[in-house]
Amino acid sequence: MFLHPGRVEAEIEQAATELRVGLASRRLGGWTEQDGGPLVPFRAMTTRERFEQLAGLPEGLPNGESLRRWQACLTVERVTWEDRALAEVARREADHRVAGLGDLPWSVRSLVLEVVGTRDRARRGKVAQGLVQACGDASAWAMRWAMRRHAAAHHLGIGGLGWLEAPLRDVRLPDVARRVLGATDDVMSASAWQVDGWQDVVAVGAAMDARHGWPAALTARWFRSVFGGWKTLEGLRIDPGPLCDALCGASFARALARFGAAVYRGCAGRAGGTFSLTHRPFDAASASYGALFASLLTSVPFLKRHMGLGSDTAREQAHAMGRSLLISMRVCAAQAAVAAAEEPEAMVEAHVSTATDAFGSSVPEEMVGVVPRYDPRAGARLCGALRAAILERDLVERFDEDWFDNPRAHEWLAGIDVVQRVVLDEEGARAGVEGAERYLSDLIAR
Structure with a gap:
């Protein structure tokens, strides 16, 4: 199947822009477990089949390699979005109480920010101890997201995430x-x-x-x-x-x-x-x-x-x-x-x-x-x-x-x-x- 380079370029720019905007909006507005991700409308173009088709682009095309890398990037992002969202939810969920830090619950993210922001060394030590105890789910989901990214890269046939x-x-x-x-x-x-x-x-x-x-x-x-x-x-x-x-x-x-x-x-x-x-x-x-x-x-x-x-x-x-x-x-x-x-x-x-x-x-x-x-x-x-x-x-x-x-x-x-x-x-x-x-x-x- 012949893919016109100009059309591929336009599709990738649109999808990449939606990804960037989607990430920015979630960082400001929060993440949810049921989030399908900004690349759902681009499901048909973010597949292994489409990536393999890009191998047929004309030789010597100045942006040929970059198009393939973008195709791989967007595909990996789409198929691992759920794992990313769950990792973010686990990091931001305020359901941890830490001894010596009051009765209000903390999220892993807020504990990290407290480590950065407090000038009280003793308090910082308590926050660090609480963070170690609180980050189990956040760590597990971050690792799952990472492993899913590696698996997606191998499925694409690029030999691993290092290529990308x-x-x-x-x-x-x-x-x-x-x-x-x-x-x-x-x-x-x-x-x-x-x-x-x-x-x-x-x-x-x-x-x-x-x-x-x-x-x-x-x-x-x-x-x-x-x-x-x-x-x-x-x-x-x-x-x-x-x-x-x-x-x-x-x-x-x-x-x-x-x-x-x-x-x-x-x-x-x-x-x-x-x-x-x-x-x-x-x-x-x-x-x-x-x-x-x-x-x-x-x-x-x-x-x-x-x-x-x-x-x-x-x-x-x-x-x-x-x-x-x-x-x-x-x-x-x-x-x-x-x-x-x-x-x-x-x-x-x-x-x-x-x-x-x-x-x-x-x-x-x-x-x-x-x-x-x-x-x-x-x-x-x-x-x-x-x-x-x-x-x-x-x-x-x-x-x-x-x-x-x-x-x-x-x-x-x-x-x-x-x-x-x-x-x-x-x-x-x-x-x-x-x-x-x-x-x-x-x-x-x-």
Whole structure:
């Protein structure tokens, strides 16, 4: 059966848009067990048969591979939606009472947020104990969702989720994750903070003490105030999607990561890319721009010029955000290793070993898939962070440390090859790990 590439592109864009909107609406409005998902209307096109038919697309089609990856992504999302919804319901259901935290019931999600938000270390310890006791169902459903995703990938005939979720060539994602942890162990050990357990590392990673220069809310106005001088962004469609609440310094790093990824997609669209090329699933290229923009919050010159901070405050805040970035990368490495595990026992083993390494403190196996949270995007985010370390080094060497204010650097970043999918091979992974270790070491040593 012949499939017209233009029609396939249009169908995939429509389905992917519905998926994105559906996820955003559920994150705001809640999840239900009876939720069939936003891809139900696209059942006929999200099948193994349709995926196999795409092998007949004309050779040399610039977006051919991207269409196949999108087809696989949408199919896996549709057939595992019920498991995803049940995992989210289990995480958000407020039916847990924790000793020492009052009579009101807690959800697993609210307990995690309390770990981040409380400044009382003793209370944080109680919350952590309660979380271990409460997360049984949430962990079980997260593991089920993960295993169902792996099974769906094998049913499609793609040889596993690595083909879809890990932008790597000739190197395994768990190996890269462990390299990141090993390379940053000394940086973690040299960081000057006192912790009583993994929960305190989570709190440090949230960067609650980085509280200067932020607006009251995360809105598009903040992005315009910070990046309004970038001529290359004029007329560009930049859609970072829904932003998280402004809870802590890490909230603004996440927002900048979404903005940076949106900048990449906007530049790629201006370069003539179709939807499937500019919005690739599990895309290391857009993730690298996200990580690059988020890292600006560790730059003293950036904080002084664009956040209005004084020299001493900027240095203190850059250091706090550097610690947050270090923990974020290490947690992402643990998430990537866990997401790559194809059997329940392997998933638990990966969680216990890599999460404990990431936090530098024992993480109970009862929390697998909950802390750190299971995230299919972790592999792409990790590869994006490694590529960002390479990009940052190139930008500094070409345009100096204040590249963010250099129009030539902006033009350089806007020069995107939309056809070539960004993947890391052995050499690229090694360079990224070395670059990340060097960058993080410099941040923590300040």
